[in-house]
Amino acid sequence: MEGVDHLADERKKAEFNVEAMKIVWAGSQHNLEVSNRISKLVADDPAFRKDDRTMLPRKELFKNTLRKAAYAWKRINELRLSEEEASKLRFYVDETAYTDLHWGMFIPAIKGQGTDEQQRKWLPLAYKMQIIGCYAQTELGHGSNVQGLETTATFDPHTDEFVIHSPTLTSSKWWPGGLGKVSTHAVTYARLIIDGKDHGVHGFIVQLRSLEDHRPLPGITVGDIGMKFGNGAYNTMDNGVLRFDHVRIPRNQMLMKVSQVTREGKYKQSDVPRQLVYGTMVYVRQRIVADASCYLSRAVCIATRYSAVRRQFGSQNGGPETQVIDYKTQQSRLFPLLASAYAFRFVGEWLEWLYTDVMQRLQANDFSTLPEAHACTAGLKSLTTSVTADGIEECRKLCGGHGYLCTSGLPELFAVYVPACTYEGDNIVLLLQVARFLMKTVSQIGTGKQPVGTIAYMGRIEHLMQCRCNVQRGFAELSADLVEAAVAHCQLIVVSKFIEKLQQDIPGEGVKQQLEALCGIYYLSLLHKHQGDFLATSYLTPKQSALANDQLRALYSKVRPNAIALVDAFNYSDHFLSSILGRYDGNVYPKLYEAAWKDPLNESVVPDGYHEYVRPLLKQQLHTARL
Amino acid sequence: MEGVDHLADERKKAEFNVEAMKIVWAGSQHNLEVSNRISKLVADDPAFRKDDRTMLPRKELFKNTLRKAAYAWKRINELRLSEEEASKLRFYVDETAYTDLHWGMFIPAIKGQGTDEQQRKWLPLAYKMQIIGCYAQTELGHGSNVQGLETTATFDPHTDEFVIHSPTLTSSKWWPGGLGKVSTHAVTYARLIIDGKDHGVHGFIVQLRSLEDHRPLPGITVGDIGMKFGNGAYNTMDNGVLRFDHVRIPRNQMLMKVSQVTREGKYKQSDVPRQLVYGTMVYVRQRIVADASCYLSRAVCIATRYSAVRRQFGSQNGGPETQVIDYKTQQSRLFPLLASAYAFRFVGEWLEWLYTDVMQRLQANDFSTLPEAHACTAGLKSLTTSVTADGIEECRKLCGGHGYLCTSGLPELFAVYVPACTYEGDNIVLLLQVARFLMKTVSQIGTGKQPVGTIAYMGRIEHLMQCRCNVQRGFAELSADLVEAAVAHCQLIVVSKFIEKLQQDIPGEGVKQQLEALCGIYYLSLLHKHQGDFLATSYLTPKQSALANDQLRALYSKVRPNAIALVDAFNYSDHFLSSILGRYDGNVYPKLYEAAWKDPLNESVVPDGYHEYVRPLLKQQLHTARL
Ligand SMILES: Cc1cc2nc3c(=O)[nH]c(=O)nc-3n(C[C@H](O)[C@H](O)[C@H](O)COP(=O)(O)OP(=O)(O)OC[C@H]3O[C@@H](n4cnc5c(N)ncnc54)[C@H](O)[C@@H]3O)c2cc1C
Numbered sequence A, B: 001m002e003g004v005d006h007l008a009d010e011r012k013k014a015e016f017n018v019e020a021m022k023i024v025w026a027g028s029q030h031n032l033e034v035s036n037r038i039s040k041l042v043a044d045d046p047a048f049r050k051d052d053r054t055m056l057p058r059k060e061l062f063k064n065t066l067r068k069a070a071y072a073w074k075r076i077n078e079l080r081l082s083e084e085e086a087s088k089l090r091f092y093v094d095e096t097a098y099t100d101l102h103w104g105m106f107i108p109a110i111k112g113q114g115t116d117e118q119q120r121k122w123l124p125l126a127y128k129m130q131i132i133g134c135y136a137q138t139e140l141g142h143g144s145n146v147q148g149l150e151t152t153a154t155f156d157p158h159t160d161e162f163v164i165h166s167p168t169l170t171s172s173k174w175w176p177g178g179l180g181k182v183s184t185h186a187v188t189y190a191r192l193i194i195d196g197k198d199h200g201v202h203g204f205i206v207q208l209r210s211l212e213d214h215r216p217l218p219g220i221t222v223g224d225i226g227m228k229f230g231n232g233a234y235n236t237m238d239n240g241v242l243r244f245d246h247v248r249i250p251r252n253q254m255l256m257k258v259s260q261v262t263r264e265g266k267y268k269q270s271d272v273p274r275q276l277v278y279g280t281m282v283y284v285r286q287r288i289v290a291d292a293s294c295y296l297s298r299a300v301c302i303a304t305r306y307s308a309v310r311r312q313f314g315s316q317n318g319g320p321e322t323q324v325i326d327y328k329t330q331q332s333r334l335f336p337l338l339a340s341a342y343a344f345r346f347v348g349e350w351l352e353w354l355y356t357d358v359m360q361r362l363q364a365n366d367f368s369t370l371p372e373a374h375a376c377t378a379g380l381k382s383l384t385t386s387v388t389a390d391g392i393e394e395c396r397k398l399c400g401g402h403g404y405l406c407t408s409g410l411p412e413l414f415a416v417y418v419p420a421c422t423y424e425g426d427n428i429v430l431l432l433q434v435a436r437f438l439m440k441t442v443s444q445i446g447t448g449k450q451p452v453g454t455i456a457y458m459g460r461i462e463h464l465m466q467c468r469c470n471v472q473r474g475f476a477e478l479s480a481d482l483v484e485a486a487v488a489h490c491q492l493i494v495v496s497k498f499i500e501k502l503q504q505d506i507p508g509e510g511v512k513q514q515l516e517a518l519c520g521i522y523y524l525s526l527l528h529k530h531q532g533d534f535l536a537t538s539y540l541t542p543k544q545s546a547l548a549n550d551q552l553r554a555l556y557s558k559v560r561p562n563a564i565a566l567v568d569a570f571n572y573s574d575h576f577l578s579s580i581l582g583r584y585d586g587n588v589y590p591k592l593y594e595a596a597w598k599d600p601l602n603e604s605v606v607p608d609g610y611h612e613y614v615r616p617l618l619k620q621q622l623h624t625a626r627l
């Protein structure tokens, strides 16, 4: 049956131009072309094979990742790939590795917080990977509360050095990716102490390992923090633990763009605005939102294809059974996630624009939009990662029992993805920040300060303020409810950006119609889920709410014939998806069967342990057995 | 600091008698005593160590499970444990194994479907484990739709045998636990074919492996289906694949309690009521509900203790930071789960009673309560497993970054638990059954048939029927909404059983008050979540809904000082919890630090692979490296 497309009938049903949709998803014809080329490059190269990843024990797994990372870098150089192409290549290699932190955090931190001189010194080394860096902020005792970090960097005026030290067990650095086994350097966050005075947390470039033999430098204790959730997954990464015992670094390795320590031990602020730091945060979180749409769409692609292959019940007269994608319950779980994948894609595009806009303003010393941009990215990071994490698991459940097999690809996708809800800001802590921003905006409404951008709508809520005034409780007490408000605010942004997208010119037959249907599914399913809020505030009547639900069901039927084509538009190769259930050709059963036999347990017919532990039991000889 | 109880202050705050609550949780003083004794037996025995489980590669992991299962059986025999004690021992060993299926499905299937003669022949062998059995129903192509199974059992009148055969690839048995590597026998479900006529699916006892050398018997292809979700977790189980090539078994190995095939090849029903089969289903699902409360309470215990240990933000004047359990957002996520653990415990107790009641009625040929009991257990299985699976993951997130480490215990707990949402009936398929039952009840209301038991309340909804009558759509079209109704129905059962529990006499100072607070949290948080349904139907006004939410917050404050004691009452040993974050003594940080060094990656300071893949990269010599 090799070569047969089991989903051909489904593809024929599509009522829109799939190639045009691919461009919409990719963002441009150019992006699509690069993606096509690089994804094929990776998929065709057996060195990037990853279908055995969930079977490897930790050490082999990790060694394999080191190999892939080196090989990828070799290919990037051999093929003289551009920065854009190189980052796409890492994307399609699809294996969490120390390089993510090197490129994604170490280099940006130096760029964002280093002086020009520091950048000139360190960036060329980092760009060529003559040094490998990580981002060492979190400690055993402090993650969310960065201001509470305990590592110290004490200035020694005699030698013109900082002494980096871990004064307590809880001050051990803990979690930084790439730290455990690979990084030669770390941007390390520590409390700056000068002459007994604590100036708060600052970043320092600290060398950790010898560039000759890779052994930890004197005073440095470093290792891996151990297994994390799932097979394969994030275990390809060496998240690390690190303790300093009075490690000395030259003064000029403190990142000094924003504040400086002089030779004499004077602490001073530079004239570069502190707010620039937030620019980096906006950048990183915007990347996370873009990733969310990618992870969610992968899971949705797998579940949608398998739901069209899988048939269960409802056979009439010995005919084929019903495809499970035709059950309304399956649709009501799957299609809102499909819609979310598209919605997150578009809000991610908008955030990319927002980041550029904010940076341009910052350069021009205009900080006015920063609080809003900050709240937007914090909130959207939280919203999209939470929905994606839950959505991947829902997709796994949508595949019934077979979704529980690693060969479905879904368990690893979930396990590798979920920490996104925690790193770069715990999702609840972020929502509390958004809530605080909203409260502040509300409190300023009376003062004549008109809210703009994503909070413009709040100018219209003065009457709500009246209802509010008899509530005299503190923020902390009401925080759980304020978090709900923050989520609603973020959902509003997602919906508006989807709608704005639809107001643009979108070429391709039927493409816009499909996106309109998905947009409808997105907001109507939210409306259904949160109908209580709309009813309680009389924004909807029960009747309207019921009609909206009818409309939602109608949209499911509209999307149904296009479902396979809508996930084809993500343009993921079988290598990238790494899922037998999500195969492009739908040839699920023979491939599942084939893959099973590769498990190490099947190397022998009679399992290792039979003679010691099974046979004596069956033969009632356990009492004499040594166990 | 060894020996110090870091949670002592928390324990002092408790306003109720923890020992009395332990009895409530255990169900009786006797249960508590047995649990205490057996859990200590397991925890104190190094042979049952499990803290390395998530680090073992599959083959070692599996061999280790074989060892533990044999050793457990040896101890059960040496200590002459009663059936109750033996099953508690397996519970506390806490490692999914082939024995679960042997005791939990193979033996019950023979008891439920075998004739007295068959039981006399097979049960003694099974009880002594001279044979090991599994339950082979699901196939590659059919899980939920059991009637669609393809394996055939064709009667051969010449030899008085059945020929068991797998006619297609999709007819391969797929998923049965214990099948892959261990079982010597399987209760196998196959279509009974006599003289070309298909009599539907029946159970057959089929020997799979030689009792001498454990090799598969002729015509049998059998193996493991490969890695499943997570480290350790369900990978200790050999879920298997099985194909039959015209395998012959004697006629008397068809399970013939309900229907029989005579020597002449006549198919006939016995006078035993078919409904008895449902009794077994009620039994198995009732066990799953009991398990749900156990798994959820484990996760809640870990997250609660760690939330009291973990401090983040809010330090005043250098004093200690705020315990994260004091944040209202943390409480609003954690305490409803704590309340659910108790709620599920009590509804589980009630289901146990229901099972006994149903069985007694069945013996007396009274089938009247069977549909309701069936709907109850199907619905509650679905509800409790879904909430538990999501709840475990929420508890993991409540632990911030550290929850992502395997040593937190939570990743494995999640991975091993989630298939409960799929096996023994996919949760959505089960809810559809409940929905159908509810619709049937509604449709009979006009006919004078008065609903009783858990559906008695439906007798009061005649006016709702009026609103309904202009809706003329089919069940399938509205199924997603009907599933929501089914969930609400099940929630009502849980709430009523919690309230009934509180109407009983509950000894112990303050115990009942705590349970009342938890019951309030349980229903008020549900009410908050589903306020839309209450508002839409005018069962609540917006104002009432807001007041209920205030009340919910007040209850969080009431439970807060008792939180640690409420999870202590689950009476779980550190061995059983297997979580550094959930340690009884709260000594989290030193133990996390200690455990990290045990990862295989830390065996050498310089990682395996450095010389091949890291050094050439740093030294810019990749172009000549062989990768
Ligand atoms: C896979 C992974 C990779 C990582 N990589 C890196 C890295 O490369 N470099 C690095 O420096 N760090 C890294 N981290 C660490 C990560 O940044 C932290 O885990 C994250 O910031 C969350 O902090 P925490 O773990 O201290 O959570 P905590 O703050 O301890 O959270 C615990 C609980 O408390 C709640 N909580 C905390 N504060 C409040 C509050 N004020 N109000 C209400 N509730 C609150 C949270 O919501 C959560 O439920 C990584 C973590 C993971 C899991």
Ligand SMILES: Cc1cc2nc3c(=O)[nH]c(=O)nc-3n(C[C@H](O)[C@H](O)[C@H](O)COP(=O)(O)OP(=O)(O)OC[C@H]3O[C@@H](n4cnc5c(N)ncnc54)[C@H](O)[C@@H]3O)c2cc1C
Residues within 6 Å of the ligand: A310, A312, A313, A324, A327, A329, A330, A397, A398, A399, A400, A401, A402, A404, B101, B135, B136, B137, B138, B141, B142, B143, B144, B145, B174, B175, B176, B177, B234, B239, B419, B422, B423, B424, B425, B426, B428, B429, B432
């Ligand atoms: C860990 C594990 C252990 C197991 N152990 C055993 C064992 O020991 N023995 C054994 O025989 N089996 C075992 N199974 C198999 C298990 O019983 C099946 O996986 C389960 O019955 C679900 O069936 P399925 O996989 O065919 O799901 P499917 O029915 O294929 O479900 C796929 C999707 O279709 C939906 N769907 C299906 N039918 C309908 C419908 N009519 N209406 C609406 N939606 C529908 C489902 O909701 C789901 O979203 C095990 C499975 C697992 C994961």
